[in-house]
Amino acid sequence: MRISVQDAPFxxxxxxxxxxxxxxxxGAIVTFTGVVRDLSDDPMEAMExxxxxxxxxxxxSEMASQAQARFSLGDVLIIHRYGRLVPGEMIMMVATAARxxxxxxEAAAFLMDYLKSRAPFWKREISASGKAWVASTEEDEAAxxxx
Amino acid sequence: xxxLYFAWVRERIGLPRExxxxxxxxxxxxxxxxxxxxxxxxAAFEDTSALRVALDQExxxxxxxxxxxxxxxxxxxxxxx
Numbered sequence: 278m279r280i281s282v283q284d285a286p287f288x289x290x291x292x293x294x295x296x297x298x299x300x301x302x303x304g305a306i307v308t309f310t311g312v313v314r315d316l317s318d319d320p321m322e323a324m325e326x327x328x329x330x331x332x333x334x335x336x337x338s339e340m341a342s343q344a345q346a347r348f349s350l351g352d353v354l355i356i357h358r359y360g361r362l363v364p365g366e367m368i369m370m371v372a373t374a375a376r377x378x379x380x381x382x383e384a385a386a387f388l389m390d391y392l393k394s395r396a397p398f399w400k401r402e403i404s405a406s407g408k409a410w411v412a413s414t415e416e417d418e419a420a421x422x423x424x
Numbered sequence: 425x426x427x428l429y430f431a432w433v434r435e436r437i438g439l440p441r442e443x444x445x446x447x448x449x450x451x452x453x454x455x456x457x458x459x460x461x462x463x464x465x466x467a468a469f470e471d472t473s474a475l476r477v478a479l480d481q482e483x484x485x486x487x488x489x490x491x492x493x494x495x496x497x498x499x500x501x502x503x504x505x
Contacts, residue, residue, distance in 0.1 A: 327431055329428070329478070332478055332481035332482075336481075357504065368505075369505065389505055392505040393502075393503070393504055393505040394501065394502055394504070395483070396502060396504035397430070397499065397504070398502055398503060398504035398505075399430060399431035399502065400503045410431055410500065410503075412501075412503075413500070413501035413502065417503075418501075
């Protein structure tokens, strides 16, 4: 298991290759990557991500352990950035390794649902009209009930 | 104990963290104490249903006891991922 909370960008190709390499017993690797998107009428200049140092790492490790206990996983990787990011930049990635694809896909979805509303990160969008905290959504909370 | 604030809670109160001497028994008691301090605290804690709390870096409820707790953090619902 590897958890990294960092302000620096990460190399998706290198991280994925390293994670997927040398596993003779794992037939399925799933990766998910989150990208800063700008869908609003008020063009976003940047996104600032604040987090709770200490709790963030603990919460992500706890989620990864839960995913390992719940699904038949060989390994888990979570990288999540904080600080100032511009649209198009990668915010985070998760990777899961399992013997079979069902566990790898489900564990990745489980981790994403928990990361959305149980990892102590707060996003703020910066545009020409000012700064606005991103509100949590009912959908994000409801997504946890399926687990 | 150390009390930490994040995101708009930090902005409303104007501090990221402070040390508080309190005899509050539960989180709700501590919130009531803070609210009574000054308008900026009253504004930040106006609606606790819009807030989350962590005790020693674990999510908790507002009726949770504070005995033995060293670090309390207040923040809005999280928006990770």
